[in-house]
Amino acid sequence: SQQGEEDPQALSIQEGENATMNCSYKTSINNLQWYRQNSGRGLVHLILIRSNEREKHSGRLRVTLDTSKKSSSLLITASRAADTASYFCATVTGYSTLTFGKGTMLLVSP
Amino acid sequence: NAGVTQTPKFQVLKTGQSMTLQCAQDMNHNSMYWYRQDPGMGLRLIYYSASEGTTDKGEVPNGYNVSRLNKREFSLRLESAAPSQTSVYFCASSESGGRSNQPQHFGDGTRLSIL
Numbered sequence: 001s002q003q004g005e006e007d008p009q010a011l012s013i014q015e016g017e018n019a020t021m022n023c024s025y026k027t028s029i030n031n032l033q034w035y036r037q038n039s040g041r042g043l044v045h046l047i048l049i050r051s052n053e054r055e056k057h058s059g060r061l062r063v064t065l066d067t068s069k070k071s072s073s074l075l076i077t078a079s080r081a082a083d084t085a086s087y088f089c090a091t092v093t094g095y096s097t098l099t100f101g102k103g104t105m106l107l108v109s110p
Numbered sequence: 111n112a113g114v115t116q117t118p119k120f121q122v123l124k125t126g127q128s129m130t131l132q133c134a135q136d137m138n139h140n141s142m143y144w145y146r147q148d149p150g151m152g153l154r155l156i157y158y159s160a161s162e163g164t165t166d167k168g169e170v171p172n173g174y175n176v177s178r179l180n181k182r183e184f185s186l187r188l189e190s191a192a193p194s195q196t197s198v199y200f201c202a203s204s205e206s207g208g209r210s211n212q213p214q215h216f217g218d219g220t221r222l223s224i225l
Contacts, residue, residue, distance in 0.1 A: 033213060042114070042200055042216030043153070088152065097143070097168065098214060102152040 004032075004089040004101030012107045019076040021104040023089030024069075030092045032065055034074050037086045037103070046074075046087075079108045112136055114217035116201050122223045123191045131186040131220050133201030141204045142184035143214065144168075144176060146197040153200065159184055161206075191224045198222070 007022045023032070031050045035043040049056045049065045049072065056063045062075040076083055086105050090098040117132045135142065140161045145153040145168075155168030157176040165176050173195060175187045184203075188195060198221050202214040 040218075042218045043202075043214075045213035045215070048213055097155055097158055098153075099155075099169075100145075100153040102150060 004091050004099065006087070006089055006101045006104040008104060009102070010105045010107070012109065013079055015079060015081055015108055015110050017079055017108075019079050019083070019106055019108070021074045021087050021089075021106070023072045023074070023101055025072075025089075025091050025101075026070065027093055029067075032063075032072050033090045033092070033098065034061075034063060034072075035088045035090060035100075037088065039085070043088065076106075079106075081108050081110050084108045114201055114203055114215055116199075116217035116220050118220060119218070120221045122225065123188075124225055125191060125193060127191050127224075128187065128189050129191065130188075131199055131201075131222075132183070133185065133217060134183045135201075135203040135215070136182065137203060137205075137215065138181070139203035139215070140181070140206045141212075142178065143202040143204075144174075144184070144186045145200045145202065146170065146195075147200060147219070148197050156186065156199075193224050196222060196224045 004023045004025045033048045034046045037043045047058045049063050060077045065072045086103045088103045090100045114135045143158040144156040147153045154170050159165045159178040162181045177185045198219045200219045202216045204212040204214045
C-alpha cells in the first residue's frame, strides 16, 4: 500500500512561476526522498531529507519536512519548461526500501 | 557511464508465456530492486536484493521470481504471464541497504504487455 500521497495530482504553471507539491505519509520514517520522472524514462533522485532535518536546499529545489504533521513539501523556484515531469515522494521506514506515492504531474508552459 | 541498464525495453507476451527481464548496474552497488509502475498506482516494490546472495519479497511478489546472478545483475522472471502483469517494470540499485540513507538509481524501464 502507498505510504506517501502527493497533492495536487496535477499542476499547470507558467515558466518563471514557483511550483509547490506536497506529500503526506502515515507512519514514522527514517528519511523522505523526492524523485522526478520524465515521460518514458526512469526516476531520477532529486533530494533526500532525514527525519531529524526540517529543511533542505539543492539549487532551485527546497524541501521541508514536518514530522509532527507527517508531511513534506517540494518547492521548485523559477520553473522552466524542462521541469515538466512527474514528481514522487518516497519514504524509508525500517529497512531502506522505498515506498512511493502516486506522484504529481507538473506541466510548465513556456 | 551506463548506470542501470534494463533489457528488453519493450515486450509483448501471450498469457501463459514466460520471460525474464534483465537488469545490470555498473556502479558497484550492493542493493538492487525491482518495481512495477501502473497508471495511478505509483511504483510498487516486487522484490529486492540487499546484497549479493540475498533476495527478499516486496509488496507485490506473487507471480514473480528473482535471481541475483552476481553483484552487477538482478533478473526478474515471470513464469506464467497474466494480463494483470501488464505494466512498466523498473530496476533500481543503491550503494547499500540497511538503515543507511542511500538514494536509488533507476533504469529506463521495460514496458511489458500481456495479451
